[in-house]
Amino acid sequence: MRRWIARLAILAMGLMPVTVSAAGLAPRNVVVGSSGQGVVTSYTANFSTATTNNIGSIKFEFCDAATNTCNLPAGVVTTSAVLTAQSGATGFSLVNTTNGAPYITRVAANINATTPLSYTLGTITNPNTPNQTYYVRITTYTGSDGATGPVDNGTVAMSTAEPVQLTGVTPEILVFCVGTSIGSDCTSIAGNTIDFGDFSPTATRSGTSVMQAQTNASNGYAITVNGTTLSSGINTIPGLGVQTASTLGVSQFGLNIRANATPAVGADPTGAGSGTFTGNYGAPNQYRFVSGDSVATAAVPTNANTFTSSYVVNIGGAQAAGVYTATMTYICTASF
Amino acid sequence: MKIKNILRKIVLLGLVVAAASPFVPGRALATGQLTSRKVTVTSSAGAATANYTVNFTLNTSGQTLGSIKFEICDSPIVTVACAGTATSAGASFGSATFGSVTGLSGSWSANAGSAGGAGGTSIVFKKASAGAEAGTPAATVVINAVTNPTAANSEYYVRISTYTDTGASAPAYPGTDFGAVAMDTTAQIVVSGTMPESLVFCVGTSGTDCTNITGTTVDLGTFSPVATNKGTSVMSASTNAGSGYVITINGTTMTSGSNTIPAMGTQTLNSSGCAVSCTSATGVSQYGSNVRANNIVSAGGAFGADVSGTGTATGSGGYNTTNSFRYFSGDTVAAVGGVTNANLFTNSYLVNVAGSQAAGLYSSTMTYICTATF
Numbered sequence: 209m210r211r212w213i214a215r216l217a218i219l220a221m222g223l224m225p226v227t228v229s230a231a232g233l234a235p236r237n238v239v240v241g242s243s244g245q246g247v248v249t250s251y252t253a254n255f256s257t258a259t260t261n262n263i264g265s266i267k268f269e270f271c272d273a274a275t276n277t278c279n280l281p282a283g284v285v286t287t288s289a290v291l292t293a294q295s296g297a298t299g300f301s302l303v304n305t306t307n308g309a310p311y312i313t314r315v316a317a318n319i320n321a322t323t324p325l326s327y328t329l330g331t332i333t334n335p336n337t338p339n340q341t342y343y344v345r346i347t348t349y350t351g352s353d354g355a356t357g358p359v360d361n362g363t364v365a366m367s368t369a370e371p372v373q374l375t376g377v378t379p380e381i382l383v384f385c386v387g388t389s390i391g392s393d394c395t396s397i398a399g400n401t402i403d404f405g406d407f408s409p410t411a412t413r414s415g416t417s418v419m420q421a422q423t424n425a426s427n428g429y430a431i432t433v434n435g436t437t438l439s440s441g442i443n444t445i446p447g448l449g450v451q452t453a454s455t456l457g458v459s460q461f462g463l464n465i466r467a468n469a470t471p472a473v474g475a476d477p478t479g480a481g482s483g484t485f486t487g488n489y490g491a492p493n494q495y496r497f498v499s500g501d502s503v504a505t506a507a508v509p510t511n512a513n514t515f516t517s518s519y520v521v522n523i524g525g526a527q528a529a530g531v532y533t534a535t536m537t538y539i540c541t542a543s544f
Numbered sequence: 545m546k547i548k549n550i551l552r553k554i555v556l557l558g559l560v561v562a563a564a565s566p567f568v569p570g571r572a573l574a575t576g577q578l579t580s581r582k583v584t585v586t587s588s589a590g591a592a593t594a595n596y597t598v599n600f601t602l603n604t605s606g607q608t609l610g611s612i613k614f615e616i617c618d619s620p621i622v623t624v625a626c627a628g629t630a631t632s633a634g635a636s637f638g639s640a641t642f643g644s645v646t647g648l649s650g651s652w653s654a655n656a657g658s659a660g661g662a663g664g665t666s667i668v669f670k671k672a673s674a675g676a677e678a679g680t681p682a683a684t685v686v687i688n689a690v691t692n693p694t695a696a697n698s699e700y701y702v703r704i705s706t707y708t709d710t711g712a713s714a715p716a717y718p719g720t721d722f723g724a725v726a727m728d729t730t731a732q733i734v735v736s737g738t739m740p741e742s743l744v745f746c747v748g749t750s751g752t753d754c755t756n757i758t759g760t761t762v763d764l765g766t767f768s769p770v771a772t773n774k775g776t777s778v779m780s781a782s783t784n785a786g787s788g789y790v791i792t793i794n795g796t797t798m799t800s801g802s803n804t805i806p807a808m809g810t811q812t813l814n815s816s817g818c819a820v821s822c823t824s825a826t827g828v829s830q831y832g833s834n835v836r837a838n839n840i841v842s843a844g845g846a847f848g849a850d851v852s853g854t855g856t857a858t859g860s861g862g863y864n865t866t867n868s869f870r871y872f873s874g875d876t877v878a879a880v881g882g883v884t885n886a887n888l889f890t891n892s893y894l895v896n897v898a899g900s901q902a903a904g905l906y907s908s909t910m911t912y913i914c915t916a917t918f
Contacts, residue, residue: 235787237917242794243745244911274740339746339754364918365743365783372747372777372910374798376764376895380903383769393827395770395842422769422827422899481899509900512769512827544903 231258233362238344243369246283246336250292252328253346257319258360263297264316264352268329269345270308274363278345280308283336289329296325303354311354319348338370382429383512384540386419390514394420404521407445407532409457413521414473419538420514421504422481427543428506429483431515434499434537437461438521440530445523447497451488454495459524461534462495465503465515469493474518481510495520503538575705576603578723580682583702588730590696591634593689595643600704601682603721609648610674610710613719614687615666615703620724622717626703628665634694638664643686650675654687670710696731739784744886745791745914747779753886754780762893767906769827769899772843774892779912781878782855782886787917789857790879791889794911797871798831798895800904805895808832809862809870816862822870829898831908832869835859835877835889840867848892855887856880869894877912 236255253268270286271278289310291302297319300312312327319325335342344364350357388399402415423429437447438461448462454470465485467476470493477484483506488496495518504515517536578600587594598614616635617626628635642654650671669685693700705712705719712719749759762775783789798805808830810817821830826842836859838848851859857880862870869892878889891910 235917237785237787237915239915240913242911243913274742275738338760339748339757341742341744343741362918363741365741365785365916367743367745367914369745369747369779369912369914370760371795372749372891372912373761374764374775374893374908374910375761376767376773376798376906378767378800378897378901378903378906381769381897381899381901383899393770395826424900424903509902511898511900 231360233258233346233348233360236346236362236364238364238366240334240366242334243367244371245334245338245340245368247334248331249334250328250330251332251344252293252326253344253364254324254326255346255362256322256324257348258321260321261319261359262316262350263319263348263359265311265313265349265354266300266327267309267311267347267349267354269347271343271345274343274365281335281340281342283333284308285333286310286329288331290331291327292330293328294326296323300327302329309354313352313354316350316352335368338368340368342366342368378424380424380544382421382423382425382540382542384419384421386417386538388417390418390420393512402519407521407523407527409523409525412454412456412471414471415519416474417517417536418514419517420479420512421483421506421540422510422512423506423542424509425542425544426509428508428510429540429542430502431504431538431540432500433463433497433503433517434539435535436499437497438532438534440528440532443528443530443532445521445527445532448495449498451491451494451496453493454520454522456522457524458522459527460495460522461519462497463517463519464489464491464495465517466490466492468518471520473520475516477504477513477515479511479513481513482506482508483510483513483515485515575718576721578603578704578706578721581704581723581725583725583727585692585727587692588728589732590692590698590729591694592692593639594692596687596690596702598685598687598702598704599682600723602677602680602706605680606676606678607706607720608674608676608708609671609706609720611668611670611707611712612685613666613668613705613707613712614685616693617665617701617703620701620703620726622703622722626665631695631698632665632693632700634691635700636664636691637667637687638691640667640690641688642669643688645669645683645685647681647683649677668712670712674708674710692729696729698729699726700729701726741784741918743781743783743785743789743914743916745779745781747777747912749777751778752888764893764895767895767897767901769897772824772826772840773895774840774843774847776848776893777891777910778888779891780853780886780888781857781914782884783916784883785916785918786883788880788882788884789914789916790876791912791914793833793871793875793877794873794913795909796873798906798908800902800906803902803904805829805831805897805901805906807871809872811872813872814861814875815872818868818870822862822868824867824869824894824896826896827898828896829901830896831894832871833891833893834863834865834869835891836864836866838867838892840894843894849890851878851887851889853885853887855884856882857884857887859889
């Protein structure tokens with residue numbers, strides 16, 4: 209009788225649930241290659257062991273809750289996962305047959321407590337809901353089957369994030385402006401009048417205007433100067449039909465796009481662009497004015513260049529008295 | 545004769561009833577009823593050790609008072625044995641101690657279990673010497689370390705009786721004044737919950753927290769060499785991870801086919817350098833972001849916002865300076881080193897283009913990754 213009681217007691221003990229307490233893996237995190245919903249990306253789990261033990265497998269369980277029942281977050285796919293990196297304890301291979309619960313396995317071998325481990329699983333599909341919190345439960349096992357003999361565990365909370373789409377349009381661009389003064393760009397250009405003062409056969413009168421151009425036209429731009437020479441009623445100061453030096457006592461009106469010494473007027477082009485003066489208007493101290501002439505060009509897309517147009521006026525002693533005016537109109541044509 | 549016998553029995557029964565009636569609660573024979581009675585306990589749990597604060601007002605004016613007896617009983621009725629074996633089972637003054645006596649004259653002390661009860665179910669508070677009370681004072685007696693009845697949700701009673709002597713014997717029980725107070729032990733309600741590992745993170749284009757943040761697209765408009773284009777998105781994060789979180793920004797710079805708008809700032813991971821300018825400049829192709837409140841004239845003034853919320857996270861490195869921008873994929877834009885409540889970050893995006901920037905629809909997808917370390 210006593211023997212039977214003893215046997216029953218042993219049997220009862222065998223049927224009693226075994227309580228297993230696992231220690232926490234810490235510190236721990238999971239770094240993802242992308243947080244976008246539904247994105248196929250990599251998961252790198254970093255964690256340190258809490259317990260010295262023989263470890264045969266490590267399971268990574270994707271759950272919609274940190275504790276209790278583990279439901280697979282919608283959209284998660286781990287059956288195509290691959291083990292792409294391992295450190296701290298190596299020799300593992302991946303078993304990905306159960307969706308949402310891949311584990312790495314090897315012949316059990318010792319891992320000391322507080323050993324930092326890192327494993328990267330590639331080709332895992334994120335949950336398909338944006339801004340969704342989900343969890344990866346990490347458990348080490350003495351067994352190689354991802355189930356037997358849990359040792360340490362830890363849960364990492366994660367979240368998908370809605371990717372932010374940035375959009376903007378760069379349109380066809382031609383920024384061109386003309387004035388008599390400019391700061392850094394066309395937002396600061398101003399002025400529209402150049403007063404040469406009183407003409408004199410013994411003095412050259414000069415003045416400047418400025419213009420800036422930039423374009424993303426693939427064939428660049430061309431700037432032409434347009435208008436009449438200085439006129440007062442029927443009297444005119446002849447425009448220079450060819451590049452000519454400034455000469456006192458000779459009625460002449462011309463311009464160029466350079467820094468000049470005779471007279472001291474003007475400036476060479478500035479700016480980061482590739483625009484430049486044309487040959488007819490690109491020689492210092494040589495002036496010309498033919499309406500419709502191209503004064504500056506760029507052959508390709510270019511950032512801004514600032515051009516200074518230098519005007520010179522000389523008159524002969526016989527130049528008829530009067531108020532002489534001319535309107536210079538610059539036209540910039542971009543070829544896209 | 546038979547009728548006489550019946551009448552005699554009726555008279556005798558009436559005498560018995562008359563004699564018994566004062567022993568119902570508060571109506572003891574020649575005994576006044578204590579008024580304004582209550583007992584306040586520091587715990588109502590079964591078997592708990594609690595302090596009992598007993599309040600009552602004497603009924604018999606000017607009574608000579610030498611002692612007060614307190615009993616824990618199954619019944620409040622003075623004619624019923626106190627017992628302590630049913631609903632009050634387990635209750636005990638055995639370990640009780642004197643707390644205080646206020647409202648009554650004289651110097652008081654306690655004498656646990658000395659009279660009127662067995663097994664420690666009574667305690668007597670006594671004066672150093674008996675003396676008359678003035679009128680009918682209100683008294684407060686504190687009895688420390690009383691053991692409650694064992695059972696939960698069990699009704700029991702504290703009986704209070706006063707005596708002219710210090711031994712709680714004169715006049716005979718229930719003494720000069722008497723009163724009872726009904727009490728109950730109660731079941732303890734255990735409230736529990738689990739706070740799991742938590743990371744709440746969301747990204748969108750508008751909203752204030754993860755319950756209302758929505759949107760996916762930021763339209764930066766039509767770019768121009770003489771103006772600055774800007775836009776914002778928002779993100780919120782909180783965690784109970786002991787080592788906090790880091791948020792990285794990931795993606796390409798703005799691209800249209802093979803054309804790109806160059807990123808601002810030194811192009812190495814998490815650099816705060818500005819080898820490539822961090823400052824907005826119209827007419828220069830540049831793309832960058834930060835998490836600050838900015839004010840740039842060419843962008844039309846103020847845009848963006850500083851971090852808000854009750855959390856402790858902050859912007860990081862080159863993303864945390866007003867009017868300074870950078871972009872390098874993988875950079876940390878915000879972080880916190882410990883547990884934190886929610887913070888709302890506003891990501892400000894800035895675009896300038898040179899005049900030569902190729903025409904086209906430029907786009908980029910910014911993916912923010914929040915990694916918590918538990």
